[in-house]
Amino acid sequence: HGAMTTQTLDEAVESTAGAIASMEIRGAATIAAAAADALAAQAEASTASDPETFRRELRAAARRLHETRPTAVSLPNALRYVLRRMDGDRGGDVTDVDALRRNVVGAAQEFDDRLDRAQEELGKVGANRLRDGDVVMTHCHSTDVLSCVEAAVDQGKQLEAYVKETRPRNQGHITARRLRELGVPVTLIVDSAAHRYLPEADHVLVGADSIAADGSVINKIGTSGLAVSARELGTPIVVAAQTIKLHPETLTGHTVEIETRDEREVVDESTRGDIGDIEVANPAFDVTPPRYVDAIVTESGQFPPESIVTLMRELFGESADEPWKE
Ligand code: RUB
Incomplete structure (x- = not known):
């Protein structure tokens, strides 16, 4: 924690982080879904013009969400799930921002669906x-x-x-x-x-x-x-x-x-x-x-x-x- 960042975080990331810290959003599964959704919101809202800026923004958003509460591992597990898929399952070298955006939004949706299915099973x-x-x-x-x-x-x-x-x-x-x-x-x-x-x-x-x-x-x-x-x-x-x-x-x-x-x-x-x-x-x-x-x-x-x-x-x-x- 604590590293200064120059990235602009989307409003949805700030409000989700605040709501997790204040326990308006609480409980391990609910926190995980909210964190994945906030990463998707950051991806949707990003105006980054190059892939590296986009990746940096997403990492900063994940750090902001991560620092809210330390005990429920579903939070870092959700962030990991989405960020690992940012560059697609072929790994590395995605060269346009739109592809990164699609990957993040898709991974967050997939994470939410899996969470729901797991809970039902x-x-x-x-x-x-x-x-x-x-x-x-x-x-x-x-x-x-x-x-x-x-x-x-x-x-x-x-x-x-x-x-x-x-x-x-x-x-x-x-x-x-x-x-x-x-x-x-x-x-x-x-x-x-x-x-x-x-x-x-x-x-x-x-x-x-x-x-x-x-x-x-x-x-x-x-x-x-x-x-x-x-x-x-x-x-x-x-x-x-x-x-x-x-x-x-x-x-x-x-x-x-x-x-x-x-x-x-x-x-x-x-x-x-x-x-x-x-x-x-x-x-x-x-x-x-x-x-x-x-x-x-x-x-x-x-x-x-x-x-x-x-x-x-x-x-x-x-x-x-x-x-x-x-
Ligand atoms: C919530 C709590 C819950 C688990 C499991 O603590 O301890 O038992 O998070 O919840 P807090 P779920 O209210 O401090 O967040 O099964 O919904 O993941």
């Missing part, structure tokens, strides 16, 4: 785990999780849900509304009530922002505590995560950066004034070790967390290049 896999009459417990708001529930409902299964509110941003409210729209009866609970209600749940269903090569699952803060509780009580923990959530850099020993957000999400100014000079910690995500995860459900089937590394190698190889670098 994953939903069917996840739905197979759910039986008629089952009760699920959710944390945060995950479109991959909701795809599983929707597929099960479409199969005629009746489900019920305990929905954790997910402080400090209350993404559980979004989940509660979506589940209600699917006809699933919801009981909203405060995060600290999870252990109290887990004995009534048949599954814990959570999404992922990143999955590491050892099968660790990085998801909304509170996921790891929920998983430990669920394991203690014998409730299976299922992670619904398309393969775009696999973090290729962890193949070479890198760790996943956990985002820290503003303390004002936790205490407002007046509460802060009342409490006085104390530390406030607000990590947005945590790491659930693989031993607490029963299954990772992807569009390519379900995997025990320990074997996800095989899929990761197959899909991403050993290299995680950074095509947005200058």
Whole structure:
């Protein structure tokens, strides 16, 4: 981050980057689609007259999008997907700007289509785990999780849900509304009530922002505590995560950066004034070790967390290049 750029970014790139940082656009899959669309918008709007200027603009746009939030690997994976296809699948030497533009717009569209298809496929896999009459417990708001529930409902299964509110941003409210729209009866609970209600749940269903090569699952803060509780009580923990959530850099020993957000999400100014000079910690995500995860459900089937590394190698190889670098 931080390198100065002289490139003019399209308005759509700035507004998408702002919306991701402020969490108006949030959740790993939604962020990825928005980032791909923003690259397409940059390509459409570009007035570059030569290919190298066009490529530089696209790389600058990708860097701007990349620096918004650090934890969901679907964001860099989306940028990589589009930028790698900028010069077409024959590789290199595209000599006119219009061809580059077509390639970027086409790749972004293809990325979005694949994302949708993957989510639908994953939903069917996840739905197979759910039986008629089952009760699920959710944390945060995950479109991959909701795809599983929707597929099960479409199969005629009746489900019920305990929905954790997910402080400090209350993404559980979004989940509660979506589940209600699917006809699933919801009981909203405060995060600290999870252990109290887990004995009534048949599954814990959570999404992922990143999955590491050892099968660790990085998801909304509170996921790891929920998983430990669920394991203690014998409730299976299922992670619904398309393969775009696999973090290729962890193949070479890198760790996943956990985002820290503003303390004002936790205490407002007046509460802060009342409490006085104390530390406030607000990590947005945590790491659930693989031993607490029963299954990772992807569009390519379900995997025990320990074997996800095989899929990761197959899909991403050993290299995680950074095509947005200058
Ligand atoms: C969102 C979150 C979600 C995953 C998966 O965190 O942790 O569980 O991103 O979502 P935030 P999806 O609200 O901070 O972005 O399945 O939709 O990709």
